[in-house]
Amino acid sequence: MLNISVQGRDARAVAEDVGGIEEVASVVLLLGTPQISAMIHARDRTHLHELISGPISVVAGIAKIEADVMLNIWKYRSDLARFDL
């Protein structure tokens, strides 16, 4: 999960750009800093690094990225979604 801090651009526009990347499974807006949280599905650490240093890093307005790397997923409820997105 990437915690993205935004500077100099509307956080919603940054969220849209980050969401345009295929490996990004979800993007949500937060109140405060960081303004965006994005869930990434990477194959491995190399792939994660490629995504962060590649397509994500070039999105305008990103001031800082912090990553929570998930070691073990205990619960992933997949029957809930929003169809209006």
Add this chain to the structure above:
Amino acid sequence: MSDELDEIDRRIIEILGADGRTSNRSIARALGVVESTVRKRLKRLENQKAMRLAVVCDARVLQIEAFAFLRASVAPSHTRHVAQWLSSLDETSFVADAIGQYNVVALLSVHSRSELADTILEKLTVLDGINSVEIREIAGITKHRWDLVRIP
């Protein structure tokens, strides 16, 4: 899930991703293979947890409209217990162990902000081993890929 998927596997998933009720016969016809091939592959894909046919419901229909990330710093000896306990709650839709300042991360998906408050203020405070908790309330959802998940 470990085995690599070939082109036919990917096409089957693509077709069922667009319409989960497509018949094996229609898939076979679209891919130019016999129906038994589709049936066997579907069974294998489900057995190896590469895919699953499931119902996805719009959260708003269930009046689930308040979301927040919970990040907790938990004593290492209690991590497993806390993660399992969080997983058992109806209020969580995602729970994981993580590396970093916070070693347990969960997504709370509930009906309202007051339910969010109840969960955080009543239920979490009774747990042993939690040093600190950070709540990040979600103000809006930009993207949610429900075709790509972790199958436990």
